[in-house]
Amino acid sequence: MRFYYAPMEGVTLYPLRNIHRQIMGDGVDKYFTPFLTATNSHHFKNREKKDVLPDKNVAFENYEDQIVPQLMAGNSADFLWAAKEIKKLGYKEVNLNLGCPAPTVVNRHKGSGLLLDIDYLDRMLAEIYEQVSEGDDYPEVSIKTRLGFSSEDEAIPLMKVLASYPVKELTIHARVREDYYSGTPRYDAYKRAVDTYREQGGSADICYNGNVDSKAAYEKIQDLPFDAVMIGRGLLTDPALVRVLKGGEGPRKEELREYLAKLYEGYATYIPEDRNVIFKMLEHWAYLHVHFKDCDRFLKTIRKSRSRDEYHAAVNNIFAGCEFV
Numbered sequence: 001m002r003f004y005y006a007p008m009e010g011v012t013l014y015p016l017r018n019i020h021r022q023i024m025g026d027g028v029d030k031y032f033t034p035f036l037t038a039t040n041s042h043h044f045k046n047r048e049k050k051d052v053l054p055d056k057n058v059a060f061e062n063y064e065d066q067i068v069p070q071l072m073a074g075n076s077a078d079f080l081w082a083a084k085e086i087k088k089l090g091y092k093e094v095n096l097n098l099g100c101p102a103p104t105v106v107n108r109h110k111g112s113g114l115l116l117d118i119d120y121l122d123r124m125l126a127e128i129y130e131q132v133s134e135g136d137d138y139p140e141v142s143i144k145t146r147l148g149f150s151s152e153d154e155a156i157p158l159m160k161v162l163a164s165y166p167v168k169e170l171t172i173h174a175r176v177r178e179d180y181y182s183g184t185p186r187y188d189a190y191k192r193a194v195d196t197y198r199e200q201g202g203s204a205d206i207c208y209n210g211n212v213d214s215k216a217a218y219e220k221i222q223d224l225p226f227d228a229v230m231i232g233r234g235l236l237t238d239p240a241l242v243r244v245l246k247g248g249e250g251p252r253k254e255e256l257r258e259y260l261a262k263l264y265e266g267y268a269t270y271i272p273e274d275r276n277v278i279f280k281m282l283e284h285w286a287y288l289h290v291h292f293k294d295c296d297r298f299l300k301t302i303r304k305s306r307s308r309d310e311y312h313a314a315v316n317n318i319f320a321g322c323e324f325v
Helices: 014-024 046-051 076-088 111-116 118-132 152-162 187-199 215-220 233-237 241-245 253-268 274-291 296-304 308-321
Strands: 002-005 030-032 070-072 093-098 140-146 169-173 205-209 228-231
Touching: 014 030, 014 253, 070 076, 076 093, 076 118, 093 111, 111 118, 111 140, 118 140, 118 152, 140 152, 152 187, 169 187, 169 228, 187 205, 215 241, 228 233, 233 241, 233 274, 253 274, 253 308, 274 296, 274 308, 296 308
Parallel strands: 002 030, 002 228, 070 093, 093 140, 140 169, 169 205, 205 228
Antiparallel strands: none
């Protein structure tokens, strides 16, 4: 079974990817980057381009196979330009985002906004795969999608379209856009979607995505068809989750301490000003606090921290004064 670290905007940046890989990344086969926006100016934002530069991938033996840049595009021309640029950096695969539910993305007819017009998406994919299949200028193209925009019934025509293209790998988030990230994944609809994809001749490997945040949650999906599993919030909560799913142990206390310390230093090289780094670390503490019993008063101290020293003092208090669970 293959396991992937899901792309999460502003979170799964190169500091996190490198440090997770070094400390608790055993068993994670691929890391997907936050999306890069393919604009009609044919120029990446500096911060997005920086995140995928090869020299930032210090923890990866074969970054070109182990890291997959994700692209956000609303038409084939912009996507093909961006994919070609990614190929120049050495990557072997790019992932087309059809799943982002953010209104600012949807309103630009990107991400899950493309699911509103399946005929347009069909034409866009035809133009993309025609070019990609013609030579070595482009990496292989995988796709991450949802079951539909507002109804799971939309998955049937969507899968019929996707089955007609040589998709490298198809990741299906078992929700529709209107679900955002809440509620129970639509397991039955996911299975029907995969069955339809196969019946229509779709041959790509299938990756399941949606609420795999524990061993119990993983066991719930064992009757579903998939070749790989993509995990996002579950790995933020338990950075050792893939190790657990493969029969290993959860995060050890000192291991988590090292992870957090290196993550702070990694973000400090990426983000100016201590307070902004602390804000970034608070995104992680929103998930990681579950490993510490009765730590609310110390979390408040972290939130009030204004400097590196104040932050580290608050973290030390958590590790010293709260039971690790």
